Amino acid sequence: MSDVKAQLQEAFERTGLRQTPQRYDVLAWLVRHRKHATAEEIFDAVNRTNQRLSRATVYNALHALVESGLVRPVAGEGAAARFDATLDRHHHFICDRCGSIEDLTWFDLPSKAMQAAAGGRSVRQVEITLHGICQRCARGKTKQATASV
Amino acid sequence: MSDVKAQLQEAFERTGLRQTPQRYDVLAWLVRHRKHATAEEIFDAVNRTNQRLSRATVYNALHALVESGLVRPVAGEGAAARFDATLDRHHHFICDRCGSIEDLTWFDLPSKAMQAAAGGRSVRQVEITLHGICQRCARGKTKQATASV
DNA sequence: TCCAACTTTAGATTTAGTCTAAATAGTGTG
DNA sequence: CACACTATTTAGACTAAATCTAAAGTTGGA
Structure with a gap:
């Protein structure tokens, strides 16, 4: 438990990303729940415990975390957006x-x-x-x- | 030119996907322009030559083409949607x-x-x-x- | 303590993609 | 060829995801 806490703090320090309560909550939730969540799911979940948390902040936090390498974006499902008609591998x-x-x-x-x-x-x-x-x-x-x- | 045409026709037959003018246009455009286009770009481009082509049809066509393997969806840029906080590879x-x-x-x-x-x-x-x-x-x-x- | 830079917030806005119902086109059968 | 049946397309309404904005709140350093 507090083990995770220390680990996360260490992660923030290591990457030089300023640690804010919101960013911490988002990262902590992602670490705890190993599913590949959508921004919306994260928002709902974190918001449940930390009442006033804005949707935009979740996106901001995710951006920042991805930027510093602590979180990885995964393209699943309908998240394609681009197409490629090549028949060669x-x-x-x-x-x-x-x-x-x-x-x-x-x-x-x-x-x-x-x-x-x-x-x-x-x-x-x-x-x-x-x-x-x-x-x-x-x-x-x-x-x-x-x-x- | 007509070479491509034959090749595309062959591709439709091979996959058993019914060939419609719209599907053909979408696939042909993708083959010609080897960029990794968004649905919107494809819509704009194809629509320029084939006036009445609906946005929904572009999506339908892309779905069908992906389904039958003629087109590949590529997740680029902001197309992430899911996140993953794992520090292990x-x-x-x-x-x-x-x-x-x-x-x-x-x-x-x-x-x-x-x-x-x-x-x-x-x-x-x-x-x-x-x-x-x-x-x-x-x-x-x-x-x-x-x-x- | 004060300042400047950074972050968060709520909500409006934009954008991508889906859905719907009606029209159209294509296919196979007799 | 006519018929019925199924698949496809269309326009536009709709939904959901993500971004943007301006104002308020935090933070760390001098």
């Missing part, structure tokens, strides 16, 4: 800064290890996305950015 | 049927090949998601589903 690269998506040439995966990790589940498709800074942005020609949520 | 499994997200134990990737594919880009993080049918759904205990876009 390839992977993707997404730029943290400008959000652009680029195709990468295909490389094979360790299917043995993958099968093991998948357990009994039947796998239809594997999706690999690398995140980082694209070459345009690296060269400082940053156009603009829309931060990821 | 892991991969994800998303069920096509019920949309649930499960954690998979970590397995290493072929970093050599990956580096090569990444070219000069600096990679901060790698994200791996397997798609398929989860064990609950496989057992027929399907609760319900929200189809992926």
